Amino acid sequence: MFKKRVSADPDRMWRLHLLDLATMRETPLAEPASVDDQVAWLDGHTVMYAKGPDVWSVPADGSGTPALLARGASSPAVSR
Numbered sequence: 001m002f003k004k005r006v007s008a009d010p011d012r013m014w015r016l017h018l019l020d021l022a023t024m025r026e027t028p029l030a031e032p033a034s035v036d037d038q039v040a041w042l043d044g045h046t047v048m049y050a051k052g053p054d055v056w057s058v059p060a061d062g063s064g065t066p067a068l069l070a071r072g073a074s075s076p077a078v079s080r
Contacts, residue, residue: 001039001047004028016049018060019078027062040076042069 003014004026016039017031029047038050041060048057048069055070069076 001041003035008030016047016058018047018062027060029060030058030064031056031066037073042076050075 002017002019004017005013006015006028008012012032012034012035016031016035018029019025019028020027026046031051035051036041040048040059042048045060046057047060048055050073051058051066052074053074054068055073055076056066058064058066058074059068
């Protein structure tokens with residue numbers, strides 16, 4: 001997972017991308033907003049990230065829509 005600069009607009013300058021190391025294919029995630037550096041895997045198909053005062057999740061294949069995972073949680077972490 002990495003942030004890629006996609007615009008000069010400071011509100012939408014960065015976008016999360018997944019890099020497939022086998023093919024070097026970059027897939028932009030469905031979250032259009034610039035996202036903080038805090039990104040973590042939720043499971044094998046979903047990533048989670050901090051956006052504002054909340055943690056959100058989105059499918060890692062670029063499909064779907066962002067979903068609120070935890071309100072008021074400032075950092076993504078999995079606790080099992």
